[in-house]
Amino acid sequence: MRNNFEDRHKDILASIQSLPGKEELLAKVLEFIPYPIQIYAPDGTSVMVNRAMLAEYNNVSPELVVGKYNIFNDPDVIFTDEFQKLKRAFNGETVFFQDIKVPLESIVKRYGIQDLDVKAVYQDITLFPITDEEKRVICVVAFFINRRVYRGKIEIEKAKEFIKNHWLEPFNLSNTAKAVFLSKAQFSKLFKKHTGVTPHEYYINYKLNKLKEKLVDSNLTIAQAFAACNMNYSSSSARLFKDRTGLSPSAYRKMFMQKSNEGRSIKGQPEDTHRILAEFPHSLSAEQDLFAKVIECFPYPIQVFSIDGTARFINKAALDMIGIRSVESHVDNYNCFRDPIVMELGHLDKLRQVLTGKTVHLKDFNAPYQDMIKHFNVVDRDIYTISSDITCFPLFSAEGEVEYFAAIFIFKKIYWGREEIGRGKHYIESHWLEPFSLSNTAKAACLSKAQFCKLFKKHTGLTPQEYYLNYKISKLKEMLLDTNLTIAQAFSACNMDYNGHSARIFRERTSLSPSDYRKLHSQKQ
Known part of the structure; x- marks a missing residue:
């Protein structure tokens, strides 16, 4: 495996002729990042792809891409409305593309890919230049984030999403099967075939994972942790927990607290932590400038931590x-393992797994901004919550030990405005599949209906009902892009009936009928 890895880097180095002298480190830095990345020379020729990029397309050989693919010669790029915008990246500007449909048919044909079990992929793409001291572009980096992936068995993915959105409710096989337009028998058979567990087992496992998060919150009693997951704390539920985890709820909590207090007990952490910290960043000494420069170029927040959780590098975007x-x-001051927000959200145990060499994904990390102001030295801004997906990945030493780890923050949503408005928006976006309820939304914002409506309109320019409809229509647009669904099924997936009234609402907000919207989008792709 190591020889193959070294050979990969030799291939990369041979192809990066435009970078002045530091090619190997740049290649290593980008290889570590678990998001697809491709680097282009100023003329648009691909000069490097990382492993994550190759893995996207069934581990296609880099020899088929590097030195052969040119983004300016790709018909799927040229004949789009975004071609001129793309050129700006090669003139020194960072550019963003949202919700771009990947031309899978062309990619499969170009690289001879077999058995790609994906029907459609929609990505956010960021292109940013790396420049020399005279601000000349020496290469352009493309950073890809998959927003939605429609696989061959789309029913399974949608069922998982339905279960995750309804885990606080009692499990209902009929409703879950209905959400994916299958009979209960068909759905159960298909789900077990593709996941290895029944839908009910998947639901129980997901619910217990949520319970684990609550159990590590020392502000809650064990009974309160169960109640927060809509479970009664009884001998039956405690036995279920023990059957799945091997520990009683109290023993699980005790074990977690012990781990949190043991600074050096995590597997993979070198014994002499202080020696490592004292030497940082001397292990990167010769390459430190380029290492920092690559991170600094990224338009996404990135932090690098030593193994005790202390921040050692931070880029401008962060x-x-x-x-x-x-x-x-x-x-040297912030420590992610002592972050009260990480602890309160129940992510500490999962975050520590990065020390064992795993890449860890923290989805829907919703950080209340007032808590950030309270605990950390951040600017006091008119923000309620920052919602992001965080990917933490290890950085290994030459001996193969975890030496540092990095975190990339992909911001999904920033809730601006007064705290009450942020709460209202968050409630609407978490309950968009349900009929709109002004009473419940105002209650979530801790205001009367009259106060909430007045304040919401003042800060957003919309009524709460209009905000709800706009958000629901945005979700419907996503479903209409999925050609595995009929238009009626797309409406049903958003808990809407496909009739003259709902079609008219869609047209009023998009200026297109549902069928015309789908047709227009297909033509653009």
């Missing part, structure tokens, strides 16, 4: 987007 006042106030 300062600007998170609101951190200065590098000096954060680096």
